[in-house]
Amino acid sequence: MTAASQKPQLSLDARLGLDRYEIDAEQSHIAVDHDKCKTCTTRPCLVCCPAIVYRWTDERVAVAYENCLECGTCQIACDHGGRGAITWHIPAGGFGIAFRYG
Amino acid sequence: MERFDVIVVGAGPAGATAGRALAQAGLNVLVVERAATPGAKNVSGGLLYSRAVAEVYPEFWKHAPIERAIAAHQIVMLGEHTSTALDFRSAQAATPPFNAFSVLRAKLDPWLATQAEEAGASLISGVNVDALLVENGRVVGIQAGPDQIGADVVVVAEGTAGLLLKQAGLRGPHNPHDVSLGVKEVIALPPDVIEERFQCDAETGAAYTLVGSTGGVEGGGFIYTNKASLSVGVVVKIDSLYASGRHPHEILDAFKAHPLVQRLVRGGEVVEYSAQTVHRGGFHLATQLVGDGYVVAGSAARLLVNNVLTLRGMDFAITSAVEAAQAILQARFAGSYTAATLGNYVERLKATSIYQDWRTFKDAYGLMENPRLFSLYPDLAGEVLERLLTADTKPGSKALGALSEALKGKASWLTLSQDMLQIARGMVL
Amino acid sequence: MNIVALVKYSRDVTEIKVDPATSELRTAGVPERVGLIDKNVVEAAVRLKEATGAGLKVIALAPATARDSFKDVLAMGVDEVVLIEDPFDGEAEAGIVVRLLEAAIRKLDPVDVVLCGFASDDGYSFQVGPRLAERLRRPLLAYARGITPEGGGLRVEQNLDDRMQTVTAPLPALVSIDEEAFPPRRTTLMDALKAKKKPVNVWGIETELGLSRADLESSARIADTRLTGVVVRRQQRVLKGQDLGAMADELIDALEQAGVLKGAA
Known part of the structure; x- marks a missing residue:
């Protein structure tokens, strides 16, 4: 097999772009207590999220909730490995990720 | 207040099955699902094992949207540049009643929900249940937005990440040590390419379980053949994941870049990226299954059999739902829905073969915490075989000598034998 | 008062991919649904129903298998859905669609207010509203962003792009709803439970509407031959x-x- 026939891996953004979301423009389903994050030394949310919903930007956690795949990992990771700053709700009925294959 | 005999939260395999069984018995059942369409929030990282399912849905493979009957299992240890595989094929698994099927949940779950509806259950999709209504320690119904709906019993089948039980104080938080994250891609390939590449025919397919595929993070990889796509993913323990500092999609990318995996997925088009938490299946981690006015079924109760080689969540969910429904019918006959009368569910569940399998493989849980299983041994297996199979210019040695060479500086013979004993306890003896 | 809202069961345009080689739209396998424009129409209709106590029916052109797809619409407050079984599989020319809708509206007579989208989610031809108003001999109040019952008629705020215009008209009338003017409400569990008891009646074009398929087909003047995306760099x-x-x-x-x-x- 030649190198040319090898497709490069898709970027995460390209992958998320393949997915279907019904975005709730009115409200985020993820609440973050930013004061707790300031004192958090581990910030597992920045690593664990498969959609990189959480990014450290301008001294605080920016939350791109619209990309959330709704796995719930952030809640578990933050509760135990962080400061318990994240409250992950399920998105409003019918909103959020809608897998075509699953 | 509007009332039903039973409210089921969640229309996955557990919820739909409970709804169907109770509606068949003539009860007035409401099933509430948060996705606009059942299955749209669900991801399968396993196979649908058919024996227990067929008892509930006879010959379901003729009607349900399954993908392929899995007649080939590959158990692979991935070294950095090697792969060592056990290739098991069974003609029996390719004929009824089969062993297991690959499935895609966005297709399977709507079918299951339709079975519940056809039995007479009322299915409402696209609506969240916000809380369990609790009065004097007893679950009496649900809160959904502004609406309160009452029921004799609530079946909680909200899935792994479900928050209702936690909110109501009926389960503790999940521990990142006991829960894994699965990330997966569905990769489209033409059926004839799949059949050629995985040596199967139009109806059958292969399942790969891969160890050593997660760059030392505790977990494993999988590849399942669907009709016209592959499900390719890695499952990693959450505490091990954040300790590694690597993003989940990067672990998936590294897995897909391994020469063995690369060959299997090449030319395919990624059509979906998904993620899902999955309990690691610790026998000791089951939540309380019943309480006054409620029962818990499926992965909401952390029911999962995981012995490294097989991962049984969906059939366990279906079995648990059937037993929960039977217990509810018994409790209804007695006219009381307390933890004591519903407790029959636990007794019934304990008598099922899948529950007994769960107990049998309880030591596999500790085995999967041995870091050498994920990094050292897959490489070691490759290295030993490489020494035995490579015609070198230097004189070679027999297997034991090759193993001794390969072990040097990595682990002692004592560690190796202790680990082998642990593997034996978990899976063999 | 009786209101009819027209809803198209249309292709989910967010699911249509463009073939990178030919720019042709890949429409095969694209799921269909009640589109967002049409949900805005239903929201406008439900608000008018709430303001006047009118009856509200939805007329939809769809395959009979789509019956269950109108649960959301019924949960929003519609009384009944009339599903015209579409013999043309969503591909009919606007002229034919208008004749089907006209026949259905006349069958439901009296209908005081007909509401429709300014365009459909997938076809986007902008033709159905004006042509239907003409066939029904009703005033067309297009691009409505506000609808108020007033003195036995309607007062409508129209979006004319560079200005807003307020007009009044007597009934019967036809109102087309502007884009995103009436964001659809979020329904509750009780709304959804009530919707389960509401009827979706399937009408055949020959049996219920008394039209002939052959006759409709022969009236088609325009045929779609190719559909390509416009590439914006x-x-x-x-x-x-x-x-x-x-x-x-x-x-x-x-x-x-x-x-x-x-x-x-």
């Missing part, structure tokens, strides 16, 4: 600033250079 520049402030400056510079912003500095 974007500059796609990535802002490289260290923080949001630097990126904002960079963005402003770039917009100035492109002549989009003037005199920002």
